[in-house]
Amino acid sequence: MRNILITGGAGFIGSHVVRLFVNKYPDYHIINLDKLTYAGNLANLKDIENCPNYTFIKGDICDFEKVREIFKKYDITGVLHLAAESHVDRSIKDPFTFAQTNVLGTLSLLQAAREYWDGDYQGKKFYHISTDEVYGSLGFDGKLFTEENKYEPHSPYSASKASSDHFVRSFHDTFGLPVVITNCSNNYGPYQFPEKLIPLFINNIRHNKPLPVYGKGENVRDWLYVVDHARAIDLIFHKGKVADTYNIGGFNEWKNIDLIKVLIKVTDRLLGRPVGTSDHLITHVTDRAGHDLRYAIDSSKLKNELGWKPSLQFEEGIEQTVRWYLDNQEWLDNVTSGEYEKYYEKMYSNR
Ligand code: NAD
Ligand code: TYD
Numbered sequence: 017m018r019n020i021l022i023t024g025g026a027g028f029i030g031s032h033v034v035r036l037f038v039n040k041y042p043d044y045h046i047i048n049l050d051k052l053t054y055a056g057n058l059a060n061l062k063d064i065e066n067c068p069n070y071t072f073i074k075g076d077i078c079d080f081e082k083v084r085e086i087f088k089k090y091d092i093t094g095v096l097h098l099a100a101e102s103h104v105d106r107s108i109k110d111p112f113t114f115a116q117t118n119v120l121g122t123l124s125l126l127q128a129a130r131e132y133w134d135g136d137y138q139g140k141k142f143y144h145i146s147t148d149e150v151y152g153s154l155g156f157d158g159k160l161f162t163e164e165n166k167y168e169p170h171s172p173y174s175a176s177k178a179s180s181d182h183f184v185r186s187f188h189d190t191f192g193l194p195v196v197i198t199n200c201s202n203n204y205g206p207y208q209f210p211e212k213l214i215p216l217f218i219n220n221i222r223h224n225k226p227l228p229v230y231g232k233g234e235n236v237r238d239w240l241y242v243v244d245h246a247r248a249i250d251l252i253f254h255k256g257k258v259a260d261t262y263n264i265g266g267f268n269e270w271k272n273i274d275l276i277k278v279l280i281k282v283t284d285r286l287l288g289r290p291v292g293t294s295d296h297l298i299t300h301v302t303d304r305a306g307h308d309l310r311y312a313i314d315s316s317k318l319k320n321e322l323g324w325k326p327s328l329q330f331e332e333g334i335e336q337t338v339r340w341y342l343d344n345q346e347w348l349d350n351v352t353s354g355e356y357e358k359y360y361e362k363m364y365s366n367r
Contacts (some may be wrong), residue, residue: 018041018043018093018139019044019091019092019094020047020092021049021086021092021093021094021095022037022046022049022098023048023095023096023098024050024056024099024123024279025046025048025049025098026057026061026072027056027057027073027102027209028055028102028203028208029203029242029245030099030208032242033095033096033098033249033250034048034061034064035063035072036059036230036246036250037065037245038069038070039064041069044069045070045226046070046072047071047073047092047316048061048071048073048088049073049075049077049083050072051076051077051099052074052357053101054209054354055101055102055103055209055349057207058222060207060223062073065161071090072205077097077125078116078121078124079124080127080128080306082280084128087128087129088132092132093139093142095129095142095143096142097122097125097255098145099117099146100117100118100177101117101174102173103209103212104149104304105172105304106173106211108172108305108306109138109305111176114172115176115351118176118177118180118231119179119183120185122144122183125140126184126187129187130191130193133193137192137193137194141194142195143195143197143249143253143256144181144184144195144197144198145198145200145249146177146181147177147199148199148200148201148238148263149169149174149308149311150169150174150177150199151165151166151168151169151311152169152170152174152182153312154236154310154312156309156310160312160314161199161259161312161314162312162314163261163263170306170308171306171308172304174308181197181278184197185197188258194259195258196252196253196258196260196262197260198249198252198256198258198259198261198263198264199261199263200248200263201239201263201265201266201313202237202238202240203239203241203245204239204242204333205241205242205243205337206340207339208242209351213275214275215348217279218283218337218338218342219348219352220297221284221297226297227280227297228299229271229273229300229301230301230307230330231300231303231304232273232300234271234272235268235271235272235307235308235310236271236272237269237272237310237311238265238266238267238268238269238313240265240268241266241326241330241333243327243328244326244327248318251323251324255322262315262317262322263313263314263317263318264313264324265314266315267313270330273298276298277295280295282334282335285330286338287342307352324362
């Protein structure tokens with residue numbers, strides 16, 4: 017029996033990781049600690065919420081006493097740390113929350129793990145899920161981020177993630193804590209909060225709303241299907257080398273404007289609209305401040321050492337994703353109206 021603490025399990029990637037672990041490892045106890053911020057939604061986990069090997073705890077990773085209690089009460093042997101503030105645009109408006117959750121929250125988990133494990137690191141692992149954005153921005157020269165790239169974050173979001181990565185490494189170097197870090201490219205798929213490019217644009221196309229393209233739409237991102245990220249996390253949690261770093265990416269670069277055209281084409285087709293119906297929705301708006309030009313990940317270390325590669329072709333992943341959002345309008349409506357927040361506020365206010 018392993019008792020695994022997953023933080024941020026009610027969010028986009030976290031919910032896929034929780035689902036995978038709860039279903040694949042019936043002899044593990046999965047404890048999901050999530051504050052249920054605007055981005056956390058228990059509806060993402062409806063299909064597994066009653067599983068006997070799953071426990072949900074509403075709580076803040078920054079609440080050190082609570083985190084300590086959880087380690088003790090559940091005898092935690094492994095941590096998959098995903099809880100974070102994750103949206104770059106929000107970090108530009110409100111950097112303090114990012115420093116609080118991403119930096120101090122990570123520190124609180126590290127300190128609790130160190131205290132509870134107390135030097136007995138046999139069978140223990142602290143896994144920090146991070147982003148490729150810590151490496152800064154690439155040019156259009158075809159180079160990719162490798163694990164050797166130096167950290168050069170530009171946005172308050174990536175600066176907070178870089179800082180948390182450094183804290184995680186420092187706990188290995190100083191206290192011997194068995195840590196592992198992964199830096200992943202942009203994820204897409206079901207249950208992503210519709211403030212991020214792909215779900216926002218699918219929803220806007222459906223409702224004939226403008227598609228706000230930052231600047232010229234020339235920026236490049238490397239997109240990975242979220243379930244493939246969850247598979248990589250499973251593999252690295254079990255087989256990854258302690259104190260090591262792995263990059264995770266799809267070798268799948270898209271210029272924003274080209275990706276947006278694909279989204280329009282697929283969404284219009286699935287809605288039964290004639291080709292080109294939604295092209296006029298493209299609206300160029302003021303660029304994001306400090307907008308990183310290009311991210312692209314070299315994940316060959318993960319492929320060569322642990323045999324991972326993405327299972328889904330992008331065309332297939334995008335088709336499934338658009339279909340999911342169109343089939344789950346109620347989920348989108350709840351999330352965009354904030355209904356679910358009110359519901360869970362009431363549900364948990366007495367705990
Ligand atoms: P998300 O915003 O969808 O979910 C974050 C979750 O963390 C939410 O459920 C939220 O309620 C919870 N949370 C926030 N603050 C908390 C706190 N103080 N205490 C407890 N829970 C809290 O994020 P995501 O896109 O699923 O990203 C998950 C992780 O993966 C993050 O660490 C992010 O940096 C990293 N990541 C994301 C991407 C991506 O493309 N989305 C890519 C690479 C890495
Ligand atoms: P996003 O999904 O916010 O992820 P990240 O900033 O972490 O890469 O944005 C992906 C790309 O799409 C990024 O280059 C910014 C751009 N973008 C827009 O052009 N318009 C939008 O409304 C959003 C949310 C993003």
